[in-house]
Amino acid sequence: MRSDLARALELTAGAAQVALRHFHGTLGIDIKADESPVTVADRETETALRRAIAETFPGDGIYGEEFGSEGMERARIWVVDPIDGTRSFIAGVPLFGLLLALVADGVPELGIVRLPALGRVYAAARGQGARRDGCPIRTSGVTRLDAAMLFVNEGEKIHADRPDLFARLMGAGRLRRLSYDCQPHALLAEGRVDAVVDYRLQPYDYLPLVPLIEEAGGVITDWQGRPLGFGRDVAVVSAASPDLHRELLALLNS
Structure with a gap:
């Protein structure tokens, strides 16, 4: 390899x-x-x-x-x-x-x-x-959502489909940014961002992120916590630590 x-x-x-x-x-x-x-x-x-x-x-x-x-x-x-x-x-x-x-x-x-x-x-x-x-990189290791820098990718799509969830996301985290594409996930891997919520992705959008985030110490799954494979229109969440990831899953599915 x-x-x-x-x-x-x-x-x-x-x-x-x-x-x-x-x-x-x-x-x-x-x-x-x-x-x-x-x-x-x-x-x-x-x-x-x-x-x-x-x-x-x-x-x-x-x-x-x-x-x-x-x-x-x-x-x-x-x-x-x-x-x-x-x-x-x-x-x-x-x-x-x-x-x-x-x-x-x-x-x-x-x-x-x-x-x-x-x-x-x-x-x-x-x-x-x-x-x-x-140069080696690691996630921030942040464990709590109220202490996290949260990036929300494809916010307008989430707002259109799930306005209730969008409102919850806009009140979550210590700081938050609306964003797009792969760069926020890369920033998570190097410890600059703590969590990224993403929406309606294809395999070529998210599969390259999996080894990067996991090898940096983070967690990346779909919104139900399942491993990522060759799915279509997948909702994805990445986090700097398992504890933060669990809190995000709870917010996404509440």
């Missing part, structure tokens, strides 16, 4: 350059069937990463946001999100990410979160700890 992580970091570094070229250039934007935007940058970045994975790990499957899946019956599957945060990307906000996970026998074993415009990379492999730019 150590050599897999080193090679995966190289592959994502190359693909991140594809995304950055478009970020600083002119974008072609289309709207997908689910009304979410997609750019030529999403497609070209995923194409580059899929090609590199196929050449480097020819026996593995691939599951990507833009071009679907192949080899899902195989023991090892690479999960690709070329640009997590396309709306931020389009708007020139530099908080978009490039995500990659390796799922082996159904378990997320390796995760990479690159923030190309910020020049940061978060990475973890099962049993090897979590790192930012090569």
